Amino acid sequence: MSDTNLTLTLGPAAGTRRPLALTPGEDLKGYLGAHLGRALLFFITFTSVLAVLLILVFVIYRSLTFLSGYSIAEFLASRDWRPTADDPIFGALAIIVGSLYVSVAALVFAVPVGVMAAVFLSDIVSWKFRNVVKPIVEILAAIPSVAYGFFAVLVLAPWMQKHFGFNTGTNALNAAIILAVMALPTIISVAEDSLSALGRELREASYSCGATRMETILKVVIPAAHSGIIAAIVLGMMRAIGETMVVWMASGNATQIPHPWWDLSQSIRTMTATIAGEMGEAPEGSLHRGALFAVGVLLLLMTFGLNIVSEYFLSRAKKASGKS
């Protein structure tokens, strides 16, 4: 290695006769710097992965006492969640269904509105308008969730009772609307970023082929930005599923599956609210605490499952568009 004697013609070492690759003996500082730096960066990256893995391991470990001492079939299939009764029953079905209802309903509201708003901001309004409105949308993401929760209980719930004639304003619909509003800034911001990043050339090329604005948006721009839009939707989904304070205040926390299954005006309970609401009183090492950790495991499984599903759709869309 040390006998490749090349003459450099550019740069500060131009004109000197110096080997291209230096051995560790000749350039100890450089060698150490390169390898230590690489090790440090690897360690930092690995720490974040390690944190996620440790959380998963911890939650699973703490739930094992419950999962081995209680019938898993009853845990997953029974609707009765009565942890403090004399004869405790831990049936999480109503809670799982509650989480699903609220998350799916929030996405049904948030995804079309979010993607359309992102398209509006990137393709339809002027640059000046976009530069004013986009920071305002991003501020919405900074509002604390407790503030949303108060709004849901004190303003939205009575409003729903009065104008829609619901019996109770703290129900699945209330929680879904607030979660949609919370997920919107994330979806709009990330989707708009990926749409803008496509650049003018793509759109100009489409227009030069004679396409109308609608055709450009629907058939050229959105498919080109599909990975960013899917990423935006997944991020919004994560926000909605993991939200705790808002659903604890706004969903009513009734451990029931709504009676006609589509009736969102009935009160439900989510997994996140159950964990947050009952963790404080469940004594350390008790079956109740193990049950709450088991609900946490279910929540993690749901989140990871959704991640995998979105990766699948992402790879399918990539294949369809010809990239690999």
Next chain:
Amino acid sequence: MKKSIAGIVMVALITGAVQAETLQIDGSTTVGPIADAFAEYFKSVYPSLDITVKKTGSGDGAAALVDGRCDIATMSRFMKPDEFAKAVSNTVLPVAHVVAMDGVCVVVHPSNPVRDLTTAQVRDIYAGRVTNWRQVGGPSVPIVVISRDTSSGTYETFEKLVMNKQPMAASVEYVNANPQAQARVRTTPGAIGYVGLGFLEGVKALQVDGVKPTRRTVANGSYPVSRPLFMFTNGYPKLGSMVHKFVAFYLTERGQELVEAKGYVPLTDY
């Protein structure tokens, strides 16, 4: 030189902060306002005392006392046998101090014409057997049933004295604090809920078994859903210590005035 002076100053400040006495109080949202009032008075008399009052529910307070995370656990119910057992196994010996009396009031929206219910009717409503106000003499409006969550002492008292341990219906909504229950009932015409005596603003308290919840009926026990409010400590606190002063404050005239000002029933007829 400058750096070492800054370091010395920081260490002095930190040790100074550590040496100020702290008092950790955790537990019931019902007893919380009393603890807050006592803490405010104590802070004015002992400025160096650092009191923290947390209100997360009686169950949480008991767990905190058992784990040694608080000095005083405020609870609106007595400790359960398994909480006692856990405490003893942690060498914590809980001692109950009764600081006030409280009535759990069944409340409805002010527009609801129903004025009284029997304990059996309230039980039927919460168990899901009665679902419309029409069935208990009111208008034809579906009943929205609101309960406190299971970590609450108010919930435990209600369950013991009214529900007779029968399970509540699956459609019962749960809120996590007295003020939230009050807000829900105040804004929902068909709602029924239960709150402590100090949280009756904006809602209508029903007579239960013909007895109106007032100071006198709670103090002499004629109101069926009355209960003592506790502060639990680890053993009897050392005489003269700050913890002892706090839990014995209800015996002083000032303490009883504060209890009464918050809407609860003082223990003696001072």
